[in-house]
Amino acid sequence: DAGVIQSPRHEVTEMGQEVTLRCKPISGHNSLFWYRQTMMRGLELLIYFNNNVPIDDSGMPEDRFSAKMPNASFSTLKIQPSEPRDSAVYFCASSWGGGNTIYFGEGSWLTVV
Amino acid sequence: GENVEQHPSTLSVQEGDSAVIKCTYSDSASNYFPWYKQELGKGPQLIIDIRSNVGEKKDQRIAVTLNKTAKHFSLHITETQPEDSAVYFCAATFGNEKLTFGTGTRLTIIP
Numbered sequence: 001d002a003g004v005i006q007s008p009r010h011e012v013t014e015m016g017q018e019v020t021l022r023c024k025p026i027s028g029h030n031s032l033f034w035y036r037q038t039m040m041r042g043l044e045l046l047i048y049f050n051n052n053v054p055i056d057d058s059g060m061p062e063d064r065f066s067a068k069m070p071n072a073s074f075s076t077l078k079i080q081p082s083e084p085r086d087s088a089v090y091f092c093a094s095s096w097g098g099g100n101t102i103y104f105g106e107g108s109w110l111t112v113v
Numbered sequence: 114g115e116n117v118e119q120h121p122s123t124l125s126v127q128e129g130d131s132a133v134i135k136c137t138y139s140d141s142a143s144n145y146f147p148w149y150k151q152e153l154g155k156g157p158q159l160i161i162d163i164r165s166n167v168g169e170k171k172d173q174r175i176a177v178t179l180n181k182t183a184k185h186f187s188l189h190i191t192e193t194q195p196e197d198s199a200v201y202f203c204a205a206t207f208g209n210e211k212l213t214f215g216t217g218t219r220l221t222i223i224p
Contacts, residue, residue, distance in 0.1 A: 004156075033212075043157070043202065043214040056211065091156055101147065102212060104156035 002026075004105035006092050012111045018080040021108045023092030024073055033102060034067055034077050035091040043091075049075065082112045115140045117205050119215025127223050132193055134218045136203035137185040143205040146179060146186045147212070151200045160201075161188070190220075198222045 005024040013019055025032045033048040047057040049069045057067070064083070069075040079086055089109050095102040116139040126132045138146075144165035149157035163170045163177045163186065170177050174193075179186040186205075190197055203215040 042216045045211060045213075048211070093156075101159050101162065104149075104158070106154075106156045 004092055004094050004103055006090075006105035006108050008108055009106065010109045010111075012113065013082055015083055015112055016081045017112075018078065019082045019086075019110060019112075021077040021090050021092075021110070023075045023077070023105060025075070025092070025094030026103055027073070029094035029096045029103075030072070031095045031097070031102075032069060032075050033093040033095075034075070035093060035104075037089045037091060037107070038087075046077070046090075079110075082110075084112045087111050115143065115205060115211070115213040117203060117213050117215045119203050119218060121218060122216065123219045123221070125221045125223055126193055128193055128195060130193055132188075132190045132197070132220055132222075134188045134201055134203070134220070135185060136187070136205075136215050137183075138205040138213075139184070140205070141181075141184060143184075145206050146177070147204050148177060148188050149202045149204065149214075151202065151217075153199075157202055193222045195222050195224055 007022045031050050034046040036044050036046055046059045047067045048055055052069045065079055067077045089107045091104050091107045093102045093104040119136045147162035148160050150160045151157045161172050161175050161177050163179050174191045176189040198221050200217045200219050202217050204212040206212045
């Protein structure tokens, strides 16, 4: 299996621009997670989906962030408009069922200037 | 909500020696405790996990112990090698899929 696939791997954008991060979970997994990693706050769960339905978005920082999962093999995390404080590594992860191993992608490194 | 504390934040050990990283959690209902290793520029990778019905689990040079009464669990790496250098994260969940991560330990193996 190719694992969790994220794109882009690196993105540099100007403040105010829209950013879209993409994720393809491991085939057969029914849970998908978006995490953000920064030096200051560590690994934070932003949102997670189960069977394509958002279950908990309490970690989404503010209305500028939105996430969708239109089907079992694709999810997006969108930031509009982006701000410098959004600079971080965004990880997508997936698992099968509750309490099972969560597998991470390689991350999308976002820099907002 | 769940809170996971991890210590130390940095750890340097001589190659061949053992390394121990400790975590405590707040929710007594937590029942799944994975450990992840993150190398530079990569995503966290699961290296070992333990469930609440077990007190210890080993996988070659890596072991994890769990003390449910004290609400703490530890990662033990024996015979450390240079490739063990990385950031290690503990995590805990009470089965609803929401993993809460510790703040990480940067482990450096000194050749």
